[in-house]
């Protein structure tokens with residue numbers, strides 16, 4: 137007998153980049169409608185690798201998955217793990233799982249890069265053939281992609297009017313995170329619910345409750361080796377970070393561009409793997425700002441704006457699928473004679489360009505798998521404008537090394553800086569790494585932290601050092617590179 141409040145018997149929550157139990161749309165709806173719930177996470181290391189996901193990102197995701205499993209246990213929801221190779225194997229695997237566990241509906245939160253969308257359509261079709269429903273919920277963004285439209289019903293291509301329209305829509309209803317589902321009755325062991333340990337699927341695939349220590353292609357124990365040191369995993373750690381940040385959010389606007397200061401939230405890895413939701417972040421900001429989105433405290437409204445950039449880039453991905461295919465937003469920028477100089481690229485990626493702020497930033501990325509936002513713009517501009525190296529090389533390197541690598545924001549950030557994107561920096565805007573360094577790291581504190589060989593220099597020299605035995609000389613003529621970039625862009629038809 138089903139209880140009055142539930143309409144379905146067994147549901148399966150398919151977790152992806154939404155690794156939390158609070159304010160999780162798919163989990164909430166599954167909990168409300170199903171009498172019994174199980175959860176599954178499917179690792180596809182070959183697909184992840186082909187999407188350039190890196191060790192730090194995957195290690196962090198797996199660590200958050202462990203935490204999620206523990207949290208779900210408190211609700212009597214077993215989390216199973218399945219390892220496949222590619223997304224293409226997922227539909228068949230889910231078909232087997234739903235058949236064996238007698239699942240009626242699979243609940244998941246929508247993902248927006250093209251291959252993820254294709255995978256999810258294929259799953260829906262496959263399950264439907266077997267009478268099982270797949271429900272995808274909008275969860276990753278404040279509003280679902282497609283919901284923010286111009287008066288003519290078109291997608292916005294410029295951030296500011298997009299932001300204005302989004303705020304207007306959001307302000308119509310309260311941002312209210314969803315509660316955690318109530319504890320479920322423990323399913324009785326029996327024919328269709330396995331003994332909570334393991335379930336053999338066809339083709340030697342095993343559904344298990346043991347989350348593995350190793351995955352092909354990825355050093356998922358990087359957490360132990362120190363790369364992701366400092367990034368405590370899981371939902372509780374994310375909430376703690378949000379709380380700590382809320383105590384200093386007022387200073388955000390004034391301090392956020394100074395990489396030596398700890399003035400931004402560092403929530404990006406958590407938002408990316410879903411250990412915290414965008415609504416939880418926005419609710420914190422709005423509560424502190426008496427409900428104001430654009431006025432009130434300058435630090436808070438500035439942070440709100442940054443959160444909306446994340447929505448903007450995700451919405452663009454859905455409206456313009458060519459962004460998922462390695463193409464620039466502005467097609468004409470593909471005529472640019474990008475350079476493919478492996479040696480220069482290698483020097484950039486190792487932080488050996490001879491430009492201290494660029495080197496410090498790249499070493500920060502290589503050491504802690506994260507980079508300050510201002511520096512992301514500075515190094516992206518240096519690579520794509522001063523060196524005229526194809527921005528896609530930089531985009532890929534970032535994805536492979538960032539703990540917060542998010543396809544939409546990374547692609548958006550690179551295309552913005554390289555002036556190939558929508559609402560991008562005008563092509564004649566080339567960040568001058570020396571003046572950026574003087575302005576945002578005036579005493580060279582950040583440079584000294586990551587390029588210790590320059591520590592003995594004074595506050596002036598540190599931005600543009602004299603010739604030194606233990607530090608490389610500059611790999612390009614920064615001024616000439618700027619001039620060349622402006623010329624090639626201005627020649628575009």
Ligand SMILES: Cc1cc2nc3c(=O)[nH]c(=O)nc-3n(C[C@H](O)[C@H](O)[C@H](O)COP(=O)(O)OP(=O)(O)OC[C@H]3O[C@@H](n4cnc5c(N)ncnc54)[C@H](O)[C@@H]3O)c2cc1C
Pocket residue numbers: 392400401402403404405407408442443444445446449507508509510512513516534538540541542543545546547548549550553
């Ligand atoms: C070239 C380039 C590549 C980038 N790649 C990524 C990426 O792979 N993943 C990623 O999450 N962000 C990316 N960003 C955006 C931004 O740099 C990071 O989100 C930010 O530095 C994360 O630090 P934080 O959490 O302390 O941010 P905060 O300043 O505290 O901002 C809060 C949150 O707002 C969002 N946000 C802030 N700025 C931006 C922005 N410009 N675009 C989109 N979302 C934003 C993030 O989710 C961030 O966590 C990139 C920016 C550039 C210029």
